[in-house]
Amino acid sequence: MPFKRGQSLFLLQEFLKRSNLNFMKKLTLVIGNKNYSSWSLRPWLLLKQAGIPFEEILIPLYEGDYKAKILEYSHHGKVPILIHGSVKVWESIAIAEYIAELVPDKNLWPQNPEDRAWARSIACEMHSGFTQLRTHMPMNLRASHPGKGRTPEADKDITRVVEIWDECRRRFKAKGPFLFGHFTVADAMYAPVVTRFRTYGVELKGPSADYAKAILDLPSFKEWEAAGIKETQYIKASEIYSVKGKE
Numbered sequence: 001m002p003f004k005r006g007q008s009l010f011l012l013q014e015f016l017k018r019s020n021l022n023f024m025k026k027l028t029l030v031i032g033n034k035n036y037s038s039w040s041l042r043p044w045l046l047l048k049q050a051g052i053p054f055e056e057i058l059i060p061l062y063e064g065d066y067k068a069k070i071l072e073y074s075h076h077g078k079v080p081i082l083i084h085g086s087v088k089v090w091e092s093i094a095i096a097e098y099i100a101e102l103v104p105d106k107n108l109w110p111q112n113p114e115d116r117a118w119a120r121s122i123a124c125e126m127h128s129g130f131t132q133l134r135t136h137m138p139m140n141l142r143a144s145h146p147g148k149g150r151t152p153e154a155d156k157d158i159t160r161v162v163e164i165w166d167e168c169r170r171r172f173k174a175k176g177p178f179l180f181g182h183f184t185v186a187d188a189m190y191a192p193v194v195t196r197f198r199t200y201g202v203e204l205k206g207p208s209a210d211y212a213k214a215i216l217d218l219p220s221f222k223e224w225e226a227a228g229i230k231e232t233q234y235i236k237a238s239e240i241y242s243v244k245g246k247e
């Protein structure tokens with residue numbers, strides 16, 4: 001049956017929206033220090049894992065006129081910020097949603113609606129929660145502080161994270177090494193926690209240990225880590241267990 005004019009136009013628009021022509025617009029991700037900025041790591045890793053080319057602008061945080069530099073890109077005043085043509089997206093979870101919509105064929109959310117709902121729930125749980133873990137165990141790729149930060153409240157967060165990872169791995173083990181088998185937004189959201197567990201010596205066993213290793217072994221993660229370790233900036237607020245110069 002031939003398409004009517006309006007219908008064809010709609011189909012063409014849908015095709016353009018979904019097709020690689022989207023990539024003709026430049027994608028830029030504004031991030032903070034790779035050693036410390038856990039929120040920046042999340043969308044950076046997702047873009048890399050999705051194979052989407054992007055330009056990176058790194059603003060060293062908490063020094064000089066860093067705030068003014070961030071404000072040039074977004075009035076929100078925090079990194080990460082994704083810029084795609086005239087579109088600006090801030091808040092890591094919103095950026096992840098945007099990236100997932102850019103490349104629907106990559107299934108950055110699980111395809112099955114039930115699994116997708118679960119993946120979104122745990123990704124949001126990370127985005128809005130685990131405050132004690134984040135407060136007492138700031139991301140710091142260069143550092144090693146085994147045993148530090150283990151307040152009773154941080155331990156509750158750790159127990160919940162491990163419960164999530166174990167449950168995911170139990171259900172999706174056959175499909176691959178990540179939370180839902182293949183790499184999804186949920187993995188990007190939890191990747192900084194994997195590094196925190198290493199920095200603060202949180203012992204993992206069985207499925208959650210395997211999962212942490214899968215994240216740390218990712219070439220894209222290693223690329224971020226190598227750059228982070230080389231950085232020389234020192235952010236006092238993230239160095240709560242260090243004595244500067246004595247590490």
Ligand SMILES: N[C@@H](CCC(=O)N[C@@H](CS)C(=O)NCC(=O)O)C(=O)O
Pocket residue numbers: 032036037038039040061062067077078079080090091092093127
């Ligand atoms: N809820 C935000 C958190 C963003 C955030 O706190 N970013 C930190 C760096 S990890 C930042 O920009 N800090 C600089 C500042 O607050 O001035 C997100 O998910 O993107």
